[in-house]
Amino acid sequence: MSDIFTYNTMLVLLGTSLLGAASGLIGSLAVLRRQSLAGDAFSHAALPGLCLAFMVVGERNLAALLLGAFISGILGLVVVSLLRRYTRIKQDAALGIVLSTFFGMGVVLSRIIQNQTIKGSKAGLDSYILGKTAGIIASDVYLIGSAALLCLIVIVFLFKELELLTFDADFARSQGWPVARLDLILIILLGLVVVIGLPAVGVVMMAALLILPGVTARFWTDRLAAMLPVSVGFGVITGAVGTWLSAEYANLPAGPIIVLIGAGLFLFSSVFAPRRGLIARWRRANIIDTSLLDLDTPVFEA
């Protein structure tokens, strides 16, 4: 066990924890805004941009790859909202169309890249789909850390505005807050976290990492101001424990294990959480039932 915590493992651990923190923060708001699946659509839609950027600048230039992924992810979400607004296509189908078509485009492009480049570099793009957590290096950690910090700063400074936007957008608009612009800020942050997380945990797992900490945190608190830090905590635990487990047992893939840890925390919370958990709800329902019975019985006897 002692040899597990090498420098590399520590880096990976730090990277996934920070990623968990960032996605816990931004994902909570997405969950509350009923946009849980926006992260899923974004991460699928990012792939063709990633491939195109790769074709233009080559593998080395990480910034260009991320920019390509970001632009195509944003484009995907723009298409979703255009389809919903101007055609008879419903939101759910619009999301499905965009994520599958964009992803298909990504697969096509990545296969073309594989055919063109020398063997060996093909793993570079493949890892974006299922993630390659062990590949996190120091510069990645800085990048993830900066993204997390940016999310933190924006959310701390705009907490009141974002709270209002999330709870009651109409009221916010009636007070004159620029709702569309605040919306855009949240989408950009979401895209940033997704794009930076993709290489580490992959497309599907990124979507999970955005949803799980938030919905889990919601079980333990009734105030947004507390829910965000709790969600960050769950994000960190999820990332760290998942990484540790997959490092301990060599054949466990890190991305899915991270998700399963998150799902475990979610499951535990949904059952045992004090007020919102299944047991608490069940007991509450029973108390009401028996008290009703107590009231009723004498009436029938009399």
Add this chain to the structure above:
Amino acid sequence: MNMIAFWTILVGILAGVSCSLVGCYLVLRKMSLLGDAISHAVLPGIALGFLLSGKISGPAIVMGAMVMGLLTAYLTQALSKAVKVPEDASLGVVFTTLFALGVVLISVKARNVDLDPGCVLYGLIEFTPFDTTSVFRWEIPQAALTLGATTLFVLVAIILCWKELKLASFDPELSTSLGYPASLLHYFLMALTAGVTVAAFEAVGSILVVAMLIVPAATAQLLTDRLRTMLLVASLLATASAILGYWGGERWNTSVAGMMAVSAGGLFFIALMLAPKYGLVAKLVKQLGLTFRILREDVLGTLYRNQERHGIGLSGADLLPGQLTMVRWMTLKSLVRRQLVNSDQGTVSLTKAGQDRALQLVRAHRLWETYLQQNVALPADHLHAPAEKMEHYVGPVLLDSIAEDLHQPAQDPHGREIPAQHSATNSGR
């Protein structure tokens, strides 16, 4: 065409058709994303089926997938009901968790078989022709057999449960009250989704499954308003996507499955642009037609009022102030072509037909003003603007009924005469 191409395309077509048939119902019921979720969530079912039976296809895997599909649909609902997780979030939680579970199972237990996660994601349709079984001495690819049977099953299920599925999709409560429990049909549909997903999976991968479930059905929705036609159109679109996908895949030496998804997306885009009723081009043409009709009618109205007041025609340059010269020219040209106005050395005047049309417009304008004054609390000086707009929309039948409602008024609220329907005859009532 060689046999390999034939079988690859056939497998693609069968996968596409079976998925898109089920997909029509998903899209209509606004459950596209549940289809997406199920196609991811069947992975652990496949893995378990594989672990139990040791084979990468067959009944064990189909059973495993169906169980996972139903579980996804059930858990999504249960979570949002029992512990109030928002429905989209609970869907996200369930399918990503099951997918992760599947990936872990495969990488731990089934590392060295051809069931690797990559294949699950993109599928290997290119290799399906080589895995054959012999049926009556014919060498038929396993995938073609499985998918053929699946397509047939879906078709039979849809035909047998035609009215029930239609009713439950359109009005679940009515369906339940008529004795066809909507929830039962819901889970039946979910099981079908899981079934087609898993049958198509091995051949074409999970992404293409999603593309085929949703995209052709949504495209068909742009092209028709009838369920029967929609199913047919979706199947045709899926077929076209399979053929285009194969061709594109060969042409650029890339993933056929990915290319099929792209083709389906491309067809969707074309339909979005060119669909006769809901297409953007049709809408644009309609909007342009409206704009020019309004311009023409404004010219007629102006000429009429000018003649009413001064008894003469107008110089073409005085018409449509504020419009581009080009627009003015096109409008006058089309009025002349319709023989509604005469243009003589720059002076424009109404023809007999133009006179009639203009009369109708003025009648519409003045009747509408009168109507608004009677029915809407609007000050008298605010009546003109709405009537100016509405004169282009109210047709003769509606006008007559308004006139009757108002007891054939002779004057509008400003004291101007409301002309009768035709200049030659009086309305006679």
Add this chain to the structure above:
Amino acid sequence: MTKTPILDVHDMTVAYHHKPVLWNIDVTLTEPSLVGVMGPNGAGKSTLIKAILGLVPRAGGEVRIFGQPLSKVRGRIGYVPQRESVDWDFPINVFDLVLMGTYGQVGWFRNPGRKERGWALECMNDLGISDLAGRQIGQLSGGQQQRAFLARALAQKADIYFMDEPMAGVDASTEEAVFKLLQRLRSEGKMVIVVHHDIRSAPQYFDQMLLLNTRLVAAGPTSEVFKNEYLQRTYGGRLMALETAGVAMRDKVPSA
């Protein structure tokens, strides 16, 4: 020189997919008063308020409040949305909710300070919900939720209020409390425009009325407007001519 109207709506039309749901609305309100917006379901009562506040796009027309365009007077407007319009399972407590009313005064980046918090508490007191301050909003009864919404609007310190069905689905004591609040606001010289569904209680609540059924049927002092003739026209179904013409506008072709 006439007085500047408090609310001046000029030829406002609201359309969904080019089909008008509100036709040529023309309203001028000059004196501070309690104004009831009345009409059957689907008459466009909420849409009227939302269009005035710029929450749904207007297809035509103009709105001025205190003689100014909307963007200049946002700080003087209070709004109570329909109770069902928000997610009551949202993780905030009653105090947080009421405090939102002060956000407009606080401005960007800053958090509400001691002054705003004190004021929010006062507003809660006025509606008799100060003992619920720490309660999660989902645990409130319908009437309590409505009071919290009203306290939030009160915290806005507005001069003109728009309220969307504040008396829908609440208990009698809440209805009473709402009415008391309305009267107080009027006595403070505020303008209050209330969407109201109950035709029987309306005349005792409101000084003025807007009778609405996709178009404005009548507007004016309750004594002049609350008459059988107008009520019958308001509640007697929609006008066929408007329906037919609306469909023609949606389809972009002249009607039959």
